[in-house]
Amino acid sequence: MTKLMTGPRFASPDDVYQLLIDSHRDLTPDQSTRLNAKLILLLANHIGDPEVLAEALQVARQGVE
Secondary structure, eight states: OOOOOOSOOOSOHHHHHHHHHHHHTTOOHHHHHHHHHHHHHHHHHHHOOHHHHHHHHHHHHTTTO
């Protein structure tokens, strides 16, 4: 049974996208990579469910390999 919610959940997805873009503004590529890593760890901790995290990682890898 899937626990991962992949459907739309943001009232304003464009605003969320802009937040993500703005957070990387004026960062070097290395700083941007570190920001992404920190964000991933913070959100993984917020999720707190290893099964959901494993599913999210599986979905995220699709089309990347």
